[in-house]
Amino acid sequence: MNAAPPSETKVVIVGGGIVGCSVAYHLAKLGCKDVVLLEQNELAGGTTWHAAGLVGRLRTTNSMTRINKYSAELYAGLERETGHSVGWKQVGSLIVARSQDRMTQLRRTAAMSEWFGVEVQLISPEAAREKWPLLRIDDLLGAAWLPNDGKVVPKEVALALAKGARSRGATVLENVRVIDVLCRDGRAVGVRAQFNDPGTGEVSPQEPTPHQRAQEFPGTARPSPSPGGEGRGEGERVLQSHFQSRRLASSGNAEGRPRTDDPRVVASADTFDIQAEFVILTGGMWTRQLGLRCGVSIPLHPVEHHYVVTEPIDGAFDELPVGRDPDLCIYFRGEGNAVMLGAFQALSKPWMVERVPANFSFRLLEPDWEKFAEPLKNGKWRIPALESCRFAKFVNGPESFTPDNNFILGETPELRNLFVAAGFNSVGIASAGGAGKYLAEWIIEGQPTVDLWSADIRRFGDWANNRRFLRERVTEVLGLHYQMSWPNREFESGRGLRRTPLHERLAAAGACFGVKNGWERPNWFARPNTQTGTPATHHASRLTPHEDRFADNPAPDYSFGRQNWFANHAAEHRAARASVALFDQTGFSKFIMKGRAAVAVLQRLCGNNVDVAIGRTVYSGLFNERGGIESDLTLVRTGPDEFYIITGTAQAVRDSDWIRRHIRGDEEACLVEVTGAFGVLGVMGPDSRALLSRLTEADLSNAAFPFGTAQRISIGPAMARAVRITYVGELGWELHVPIEQLALVYDTLTDAGKDLGLVNAGHYAINSLRLEKGYRAWGAELSPEDSPLEAGLAFAIDWNKPFLGREALLKQRTSGVRRRLAIFVLEDPDAVLWGSELISRDGQPVGYTTSGSYGHTVGGAIAMGYVTHSAEPTAEFLKSGRYEINVSGSRFAARIHLRAPYDPERKRILT
Template sequence: MADLPARARVVVVGGGVVGTSVAYHLTRLGWTDVLLLEQGSLSCGTTWHAAGLVGPLRASESGTRLVQYSAELYASLEAETCLATGYRNVGGVIVARTPERMVQLRRTAANAAAYDLPCELVSPARAQELWPPMQVDDLLGAIWLPGDGKVNPTDLTQSLARGARQRGARIAERVRVTGFTVADGAAGRRVTGVVSDHGTVEAEVVVNCAGQWAKALGDLVGVTVPLHSAEHFYVVTEAVPGAHPDLPIMRDPDGWTYFKEETGGLVVGGFEPEAKPWRAPDDLPHPFEFQLLEEDWEHFSVLMDQALLRIPVLEETGIRKFYNGPESFTPDNQFLLGEAPGLRGFFVGAGFNSVGIASAGGAGRALAEWIVSGEPQDDLVGVDVRRFAPFQADNGWLRSRVAEVLGLHYAVPWPNRELETGRPQRRSPLHERTAAAGALFGTRMGWERPNVFGPPGARLDYSWEKPAWLPWSGAEQRATRTDAAVFDQTSFSKYVVAGPDALAGLQWVCAADVDVPVGCCVYTPFLNERGTYEADLTVTRTGPEEFLLVSSSATTVRDLDWLARHGVAAQDVTEAYAVLGVMGPRSRSLLASRSPDDWSEEGFPFATSREVTVAGVPLRATRMTYVGELGWELLVAASDAVAVYEAVRAGGATDAGYYAIESLRLEKGYRAFGRELTPDLGPIEAGLVFATGLAGDGDFLGRSALEAHRAALAAGGPRRRVVSFVVESPEPMLWGGELLLRDGHPTGQVTSAAWGETVGSCVGLALLRSDGAVTAESLAGAAFEVDVAGERYPVRVALRAPLA
């Protein structure tokens, strides 16, 4: 029987590669009182049957840096622990069969240049030289990634475990966690320990790294861990001519397959377009140690047929082993990391979507830093567990979604792609009306939202070039700039903060001064201790002790958690109200014709909010815009939304969607949280110091760091800066992520881009890196270009937006 201690500072649940990485990195940071519990043996869950691919280049810079660190750690760990990880830096080849895939590979190469990673576009002949077993007659090209590697997952896990033990961590195998102890306190619920079949251990921090069991454990304490298992297949072949230990990894995403050498043969695996979900998270077998599922050659045939096309010799090659191992996937194909909202001290590191080996080193370090520092030390927004709400943890919904998500690994990553399964979840009260008007919907935080309005029978299409819906969006943009448009923005997150402590609490968490007269609206960020972004929102004072906060659709759980952590009690009223954005130069006269209230410039100035009546319906109108035109956001009870919408439409407003909003805001240079505004960036780099209280005397969260940053840059100005740009040619279509070049050299990356109908070409925002101060003069004296899938186009770059 395991001899467990009565208490430990941290208990890590799960002894796979992620759990051991968290334990290892906690001890490296000086937290040595760490206990890791594993229900079977180390690496016995998903880890042992993972393919072990380590490809550092990811879609985002934060993701790339995370896996880069993993590769560096795996290469150096043996010297520290005297246990080999099996890591070999063999490089990787990704091949393209179609023009659409070649565009993706050219964009990938440009991303690599932006992140200063080696990457080379190569011909099919060169690809075959790098990977001799394949035939290349049907290929258009490939890329060569010298930084790719492979590792032995079980050896890696054991090496991480030894490294953790060497610094004091204890590891107990064959201990099954069955529950947790929780206490209520002044700061809310907090985890206090772990209950197991070998007794209870008191703990300050619990880290749920239980893999496909993580959701069921989270459910025990009301923590949302949305993941579901799917069957994942690969085979190991007999010896293949040309296979050797240093053979690169090869990926053929148009055939949904990957290949790596193993003992003279090949691992042949992939990500089929339609996956096979396994059992629900609360119905997983126990014990399930070093086990596989039944072979399913029929399901695997879609991958094997493509493998035979790429490597004809496989027709004559035997199969040593068929692996069918379940792995957990999340609703958006990104893993889950961070402290759970509503339960302090309970952290999650799970749902790695078949990239757990590559991610484990960096994710383990990031989670350990979060635990020790009390907040993330890098941009983890894309993997933050708080991006999901409780309604997204339904097992039936997850089962539907996982069948689609697994296949996205090797699908063409179309810009603006919308997932199709598990919809709809949440609908605006205007949904039926906008659908009848031709809305083509996207989804955010479960909400169905009009992206664009098209003719009868239209569908959203995906393309690297200009899509079919662009003229429809262009018409919506013109209506907003020249007449009046109405946007269904019901999905906005909405919170009420009220009571005698409301002002003091908001003055601390808001970087701008919100002690304003009743009826005034303030644009403000939430900053962290490092002076970088945690949220971007508006705060309206609706009474002496009451405030209305309006934020991004996607950040509801994150925002509410941030407020609660800093002692601000907020009520989520998102579903109680619809929001109609009525925007454009004719918006004033239109609303005045439907209302007895004063909508004049004098009676209703910018950044003010009033209770008014429109079409006989009482509502709150706030003169605020995200499109840069005269306009109001109408906050109306959900039950009355249709009446107001129909009155506005009868007044001649054009229906418009979120694609138009994106274009319009970029023409005005308005920043967006998660793209321009991230936890890696502060208001100085973003050009938004004016939206903080730095010029005043009041203290706020992040002020000290912001002042220190300003002082450090005073001599030379910011070395990173969000800038606006306009493409000089109307020909290319930009989507975001493109490489920005200065005098022919990589200098940054596009964070957001869209077609600007008013400008007549694509516009956007980019994060520019510079050796010196980024000033209007320095920008005017340089030649800038943007790389669009290998083609370079001149752009005009400036601190001011084109329509500012």
């Protein structure tokens, strides 16, 4: 039975699935013994117990691959360490391809895996059948073999991790439900909990708080409760548990935070509080609703996910590899002398439940044979022996999915010391070990020890936590695991949430929209006589036929080669170089920083000197203590104690959180986000001055309005803050306009620019233009693991003032770096680069491309990428090598550039 819960501890973990147990294990392993894990029912009883147990090492990014590689290594030795068997079998995995496009994807995967340190072999269909003798191969073109992948029994992994945590002093308590997070002064300071009835897992029902109700989409219909009970979606039936959990108990004591008197949480006779310095939410599909109770946005939603297990059939299958046929959306593996068959269908089914029931432990949803009909048909095609099989088990278990198919990790921006690890999108078993390790390090070190941006909770704003949006988006997300990983693939569901006032005008001009941080942004424009594809219903409405707001707009024709917008993109790119182009950049994140301490705070955070004259702009990085780049931004000094700050579309929450957390309590400084208050129009190109001069009385000459300055000017009948900067490498201005005047300014510009050849241009053109000019992008070339010295941004550092990360960078400047960012242009003008291609120097891998496009001015595919060397890669070393870039399995010769291949002297910008 459970020991009495302590009244205080250093860390309390809410949720005892494999992720929560992993966090507890790794915290204890790092020496933090004052850890209490609370599970509302029994360990592993949520999603963990019914997971398929697949442990693949390779992911799409280096950091995510690092997480999975560590998990596999951990599981392989966990039984030896804890004495608890986890069922680890290194059986390898097999991915088969039945189309040329899938083979291309596998070739790209195999090339990148070489740099990630994961062994991948491309093999023939016959070799694939040798590894899985029951496979049908007459329609296959090849396969990828990953010999170091494996499988586990997920529930046993969780129990082993809990045992390992307990042996190091952590406390593990079952049947304790957390009903609220205690908070004070913007920090989590503990939890309020109550004991469950071990027989039912039931506790007193908790009504949604007003905040909770406010977070739901207005007008969202509530599904009628099924006969099974309140809160269950239509058609749900709770089945008998297949397993019984073991109980783990221990006692512990620790130092904690003072007790909170938060009036929002009312204690009762059957509740108790645990004070804690850190609270970690690892409650899987329950995490969102707990977050709502304390005002924290955690966008995830449960989805029904299925697999079946055959009755025993002739043969031994347990040592066969995990098989995947993404073209048929199925996976399969042996389970003793039976076969498990699962699916990642293109369209999935959200679990339509208003609140995940507290007692949903070791339970499943009703089998949905109708939904599983196509995967079953496909499974019988790939493994003909299944035709005559009966199925002993149908597992329909809910799993939590996020809006972008990456899990959620890190400290919440709303509450300090509240961390989340949830929403694992069916990779929770493969990722739990590494996620637990790196989250534990984050807590102990006070910052992530590796680049975790793709999983960072701060990549989402409140817009993403809307339940109607989540239900629509997750129908698509589950299937993305097996859909083709096309370059520039856009989400098709849950679109249209954040639109600028120009949306209808841009749509009428032929915009093909993409989405970033919820913003609909033009990627490219279709024009008469230039579109090579066929107009079609825009991809944003394919999965939601009731939404036709994008009908008749062009659709991308995805491929790994030149896509159907190539000619359109070329026209936009060349217009910016030769005449003038107009970009809607309203999605840029924008802030106003003001207060008597504004200069002091920004001087402390920014590597560059921000104490400049009013009206000057400053480009600067924000660095962490290790010297890594947390963000890069542009600041406009608008007053003695005021700055207007511009940063990337995706970085709104991240950057505001970073700056705010570094404002000291005694400093008078305030940061306010104004992204939605101002639209941004980029007027770029050699004729930009001529165009704007027609519309303003301001003097736009180089002497009166030099580069790197900002002025308030008139644009026709409207006013704008004109900022003379560029992200495309041409003369130009960004016009920051009050949102209510954005359409007026756009119309004024388009009317006045007709005879100058003004064209609408999209973000694909911005990408190719900035690559030719060598401009870095945060999230691609820049990350918390990259330093400004490696990235070639030392010019934007003022070494004569203190700033966060300065000591680490000074040491690096003395000792030298081991990698440098460079620009590459392919010699073959017909090849295409997208990013994530292997770079070789003199036949040896040295890095990979961080982003890519086609440089229509330089006449070839262009990319950036880091070159790594055992010693400092000097300019002489870099220039002396022979470079090749692996494009879908073929190596193409590339020229390296250490300066921008286009206008390296900046003459076109400074004119």
